Amino acid sequence: MPSAPLFLALRYLRPKRSFVSIITLISILGVMLGVGVLVVVMSVFKGWQVEFKKLLLGFEPHIVLVQDAPPRGELPEGVTPPPRLDWRELQKQMLKRPGVVSATPIVEGVGFIRNGKSDPEGAQLLGLKEGTDNALLTKLERHKLEGKFDLKSDNIIITDKLAKKLKVKLGDTLGVLAGDTIRQMIRDLRAADEEKDAAKAKAAKEDIVVVPKELVVTAILRADTAGERCYVPLFIGQELYNYGGDVSGIEIELSEPDAADQLSYDWMNSEQWPFDWRPRTWTENHGFMLQTVENQKSLLYFLLFFIILVAAFCVMNTTITVTVQKRKEIGILTALGTKASQIISIFLTQAGIVAAVGIVAGLAGGFTVLHFRNDLRQWVAAQTGRDFFPQDIYFLSEIPAKIEAADLGSICGLALVLCVLAALIPAWFAAKVDPAVALRE
Template structure:
């Protein structure tokens, strides 16, 4: 005697393969659920990987917190840095200057005309910068050197301006350009000699926006360009745990205001809210679109069970004539949808995990066979396809899919439970 409830035992018997076309239909339903779950797991995990990779790149080049003076440069930044450093959660502090500049290349004679761009100049203290960013580890040509009139240039910017290590640049600050404009408005001759800089290194932090729009120089040179004297634009603050920024921000805000002055403390999620939000929205939209695959698979289960109900109408009549209740008959077909869903979800989880484990090998094989690169490194700046399996997301996908499969069996089960024994036995 089987220990399984007779409804479950009968459901398994109905699903057992037979030599008929109808017996293939449950298999196709299981495959539909399996593929739907696998695709959802693969896509959502890859999107989570992109989100995590983007976050790591932001945290590698940007500070976890930044401290600004309200509407003015930071004065006495060394004293403020000591106050910030006294917080136990702070790992390192470094002053910075950040502003727009106009740069003009100085090509050798016969090497073409000069090229112009307007990137952001980030003035840094080279020694402290090593503690607040990964810039020094991302130099792909030349060296991490901003001594004298040395500059570091992002890879994409260097490519667009045809720059290499050792090339010279003229740099104009916004103040210099403003003086030139004022002189022209007054019809006066204003001769402003730009500062000459030399490209000492080219960096690639793995994020296109930084590589194409930022150059890095010494703090002293940036202070001179913006007539700041000994002042700076702000402090970059690195924490031991970048995900505790809100709590640390409140503590730093209180500590700084006790010392007098109006200060603004910003966090890395705030400064990159647009980018992070875009990635999250993209991930959510992808999830909702792909979840329709599971809804289609659920309709497949419904059609399969309706077919079974029609095929087994006489057997349902016999069951009811022998004393089976409507609830027990419903249980048979609900158990069928449960079994189809369970096998499909488990198979989809296994297939999805396998595809994620060998995703890069698959992409490499496809590139060798077809010559087509699905995720070109030159565009995405990724050595491999990122993927992060988030347990809560996997539970949501598998649990939601199981729920859909069970709900798909409600209508056929309800119809089977309503059949009257006499009408069912007369069914041809």
């Protein structure tokens, strides 16, 4: 009868206040915990991946075109240097390419910022050109806490993290020095110290004068979503880093950011591409971090596989216990002509039921934890005094989560398959029992 294995499997699982019932309950609990942990961890990790990518794309240029430095030294006689393409001409060309939303000049470099006589704070500076066609500025607007983006005069846009360190607010004036200026000052001071003539050394030190560029804070951004970069007008960046009318690169915004690598490859391999310019994508800028995330994902899946494997061993223990206690009944069934495959199907069905109940309970528990994840985080932090999801490490103020049907399907399928396979071995041994021996016992 087709329903016989299911009938007997349910009968063996029926609570009877026995040791078997306790083992069955523990098995269900093991599967529930395994599935629940998998659902929570995989959903949080997937959510963090998505939010981390959104975070990068929220303030990072999709592609930056950088011009190689001109050749140094004297060229051989009769050899003329190859023509270099002006950034203005390249900008016009890029705006005509498919998939490009905007192409704007930038100047980037390291700077040191201080408020009055405070200790200087290092920061990455990016000089931008104001305009409605600058898609990067449009992205940054979403991260603005207060103020306005005024890049037409001597202004600077900083983050709330830097504002807190320097104890400044909107309208305050900051002194900004380029990193190259500081390095040159250090070289001049060392050269003065090496001067043997004390008078000349003193005079050389007195001649070293570094005047910071005074800029007014006109807007403050959220550091947790906009990164820690500061922004200045393009002409200020050119002045700080001695670019004159040149720029350090051209910032490209795309309609499809995920296509940045493929587009940059196609550009570099086209015949019309200028030899002295090379693209640098957002994935290259953060390649180490993105690769670290992928490595963590692979390791995480490997470890979580063993959680389900432990739950499967719990189901195996239940099957072993049931087959031992029901040994006499198995002998009777065998003596009545029940096939070995039918005996095996009884216990495989039993394992499948235990796994299914545990999976459903695990999904319910996992969804509950995910729903209250940030409340649980605050409660644990209040009880232990330690935040297990620090913002400075994970770059997010809240625990993200993204539940995908494919992940849930793989979790449930893996748990069910492993539990059924774990029950196969004791079920096979039970089916091979000699009915005469079983009945004598």
